[in-house]
Amino acid sequence: MKRVFPILVVLVSAFLGYAAYQALVVAPTEQTMGNVQRIFYYHVSSAWTAFLLFTINFVASVIYLIRRNPAADAVALVSAEVGVVFCTVVLVTGPLWARPVWGIWWTWDVRLTSTLVLWLIYLSYLMLRRFSTSSQTPVLAAALAVFGALDVPLVYFSIWIFRTQHPQPVIGAGGSIDPRMMHVLLINWLAFLCLAALLCWARYHLERMRREIEETEALEALLEPRGSR
Amino acid sequence: MTLIAVTRATLFKDLRLEWRSKDAINSMLFFALLVVVVFSFSFDPNAEESRQIAGGLVWVAFLFAAVVALNQTWARELRNQVLDAYRVSPAPANSLFIAKALGNFIFVAVLEGLMTPLFIMFYQLRSLGPSWQLIPVAGLGTWALVVNGTFFAAMSLRTRSREIMLPLLLFPISIPALLGMVNATTAILTGELSARFWIVLLACYDVVFTIACLLLFELVLQAE
Numbered sequence: 523m524k525r526v527f528p529i530l531v532v533l534v535s536a537f538l539g540y541a542a543y544q545a546l547v548v549a550p551t552e553q554t555m556g557n558v559q560r561i562f563y564y565h566v567s568s569a570w571t572a573f574l575l576f577t578i579n580f581v582a583s584v585i586y587l588i589r590r591n592p593a594a595d596a597v598a599l600v601s602a603e604v605g606v607v608f609c610t611v612v613l614v615t616g617p618l619w620a621r622p623v624w625g626i627w628w629t630w631d632v633r634l635t636s637t638l639v640l641w642l643i644y645l646s647y648l649m650l651r652r653f654s655t656s657s658q659t660p661v662l663a664a665a666l667a668v669f670g671a672l673d674v675p676l677v678y679f680s681i682w683i684f685r686t687q688h689p690q691p692v693i694g695a696g697g698s699i700d701p702r703m704m705h706v707l708l709i710n711w712l713a714f715l716c717l718a719a720l721l722c723w724a725r726y727h728l729e730r731m732r733r734e735i736e737e738t739e740a741l742e743a744l745l746e747p748r749g750s751r
Numbered sequence: 752m753t754l755i756a757v758t759r760a761t762l763f764k765d766l767r768l769e770w771r772s773k774d775a776i777n778s779m780l781f782f783a784l785l786v787v788v789v790f791s792f793s794f795d796p797n798a799e800e801s802r803q804i805a806g807g808l809v810w811v812a813f814l815f816a817a818v819v820a821l822n823q824t825w826a827r828e829l830r831n832q833v834l835d836a837y838r839v840s841p842a843p844a845n846s847l848f849i850a851k852a853l854g855n856f857i858f859v860a861v862l863e864g865l866m867t868p869l870f871i872m873f874y875q876l877r878s879l880g881p882s883w884q885l886i887p888v889a890g891l892g893t894w895a896l897v898v899n900g901t902f903f904a905a906m907s908l909r910t911r912s913r914e915i916m917l918p919l920l921l922f923p924i925s926i927p928a929l930l931g932m933v934n935a936t937t938a939i940l941t942g943e944l945s946a947r948f949w950i951v952l953l954a955c956y957d958v959v960f961t962i963a964c965l966l967l968f969e970l971v972l973q974a975e
Contacts, residue, residue, distance in 0.1 A: 642923040650921050656909035658974035665906070665967045669899075669924055671768070672959055676927040680952050 523727050534716045541706075541713035548684050549706040561619045568611040569637070569713040571718050575605030576640065582669035586660055592733070596661040598667065599651065600725045604718055609641045632681040639677045643670040754846045761850035768827070769858065775820040779862050784815040787866065791873040801874040806936030809870055810929060814896060817859045818918050821900040824851050825908050834908075837972075842970040848901065852964075855897040863889060879942030888935045888946065893952040895928035896921075898957065902964045905971050928956045 545563035554728035582598035585591060616634065617627040628634065647670065651663050699707075765819075769775055790808050828834040837847060870876060878885070899923055907916035935949035 603889050639923060639926050640964075642926075646919050650910065650916070653910040653912065653916055655911055656974050657756065660904050661970050661974045662909060665970060668967065669960070669963060671870070671929065672963055673924050676952070676956055676959070679929045680930050 527724060534713075534720050537713045537716055541710045544706045544709050545666060548702075550700060550702055552641060552703075557621055558619060558622050559616050563710040564714075565619060566707060567714040568608045568615065570711055571714045572605050572608035572612055573610055573721075574715075575601045575718060577609065578646065579605060580645075580667055580671045583664035586664045588669070592660075592716060595664070596726055596729045596733075597737065598664065599729060600662075600722045602647055602667075604721045606641065606644050606648060607721075607731075608714070608718065609637065609644065612637060613641060631690040632678060635681050636678045640674055643673060693716055753851075754843050757842045757846035757879055758850045758853075761847055762853050765850065765854040766857065769854070771880070772800060774824050775858050776861060778823075779816040779819050779858065780865060782819050783812050783862060784869070786815060787869055787873055788811040796874065798875045798877070800938045804936065805870065805874050805940055806933045808874070809867075809936060810892065810932045812866070812899065813820050813863060814922075814925070814929065815858065816862055817855070817893075817896050817900060818921070820855055820858050820862075820905045821897070821921075822914050822917055824855060824901055824904050829908070834972075844972045845965050845973070848905075848968040852894075852898050852901040855901055857895055859893050859897055860889075863893065876940065878940050880939040880946070881942075882939060884939050884946055884950070885936065887950055888932060888939070888953065891950065891957055892932035892935075894957050895932075895953060895960070896925060897925055898961050898964055899928075902968060902971065905968070907950075909971075909974060924960075928953060931956065950963065 541563075545560055549563065551557060575751065579598050579601040582594045582601065586594040586598060616637075620629075621627050646665060647666050650666055651659055654662060656662060787808075790812070794804065794808075796804060825834065828837070837903040852943050900917070903924075907913040907920060910916045931949045931953040933947040935953070938944040938946040938949065
């Protein structure tokens with residue numbers, strides 16, 4: 523871990539730099555929106571990464587509830603934390619783009635609202651883990667993750683009947699995107715995925731170490747003779 | 752003992768306790784009254800405006816007041832280790848949950864019954880749509896709040912500063928239900944749109960989360 527981590531940091535940074543160059547210089551300028559559109563490469567890449575991480579969190583939580591495997595719980599915790607970071611990037615870059623293009627910072631559109639609610643649910647998930655005094659925090663957190671996963675489709679459909687303002691997906695479903703833009707977007711997504719993987723990996727190691735220390739300390743406290751403290 | 756017998760015994764015990772102490776209902780009522788008064792003089796709407804905003808105000812007031820009652824649900828069982836006794840007893844966990852959720856439903860429903868005339872008075876409300884539809888909206892909406900509220904109150908028992916933790920857990924999950932209640936109420940009061948979609952949404956929300964709570968409650972009860 524100690525030796526590999528700095529090398530990976532350099533590699534991922536270089537990749538991110540290359541992706542930024544692609545997004546800011548190489549990618550063609552959009553006809554109507556101009557340079558503002560370039561935030562799209564960060565916005566969409568972060569969104570896909572965040573949704574992927576939240577999906578991993580849900581799967582890991584279900585696995586934990588069934589198997590009670592501590593590694594699954596650590597994966598759930600890590601993916602929720604890193605997912606919240608990327609979801610925050612989505613929620614910040616969205617309004618920055620919307621203000622010049624739509625003329626408003628925010629609107630209660632279906633995608634925006636669902637993302638915001640998802641973000642709120644995962645914040646409450648992290649709060650629960652932080653404030654819990656239970657020895658079975660993982661069980662409580664996993665139960666909350668299941669509730670969150672049940673909630674998201676309901677949020678989506680409850681706002682769906684309003685006309686949606688978010689640009690329709692330009693990828694798949696009859697949308698059209700310049701192949702060069704698609705290329706840049708995929709490079710950026712890949713770079714963001716590498717960053718997310720690196721962060722998760724480092725955080726996972728930290729979490730395992732923290733737990734090991736806690737267990738050792740608990741064991742030592744048990745072994746220590748009574749009068750010595 | 753069967754599920755129904757335990758549920759009934761727990762529910763009647765809670766109702767009797769509440770009838771004698773009136774802790775939850777008094778604090779809820781006073782709290783909701785304060786919210787109504789503060790909202791009323793900070794917005795001071797005319798009859799037309801209040802039809803547009805009343806749905807939101809009513810449900811926000813009921814939501815905040817319900818949290819007051821929900822926080823007391825399990826706190827009562829912590830004294831004298833009642834909850835621990837319950838955990839080791841062979842009684843099914845879900846009957847405890849159903850009894851608590853029904854008890855909360857009754858408390859919040861009583862609150863709503865008492866507060867609605869005040870709302871009508873302060874905001875000069877007169878429904879332009881089919882007002883009988885407010886009854887299913889209130890029933891489904893209240894159940895949506897208390898079923899998750901009871902569950903998350905049990906969860907927040909296991910945290911530091913649990914009184915603050917409950918709304919933090921409950922509100923994000925309740926957003927679709929709140930949206931349904933508020934929009935259904937506004938649609939009925941203004942009479943411009945049909946509330947049917949929102950009532951169906953509330954019913955779906957209730958079914959989904961009631962099942963989820965029943966499946967997961969035992970885990971939360973046993974988590975020490």
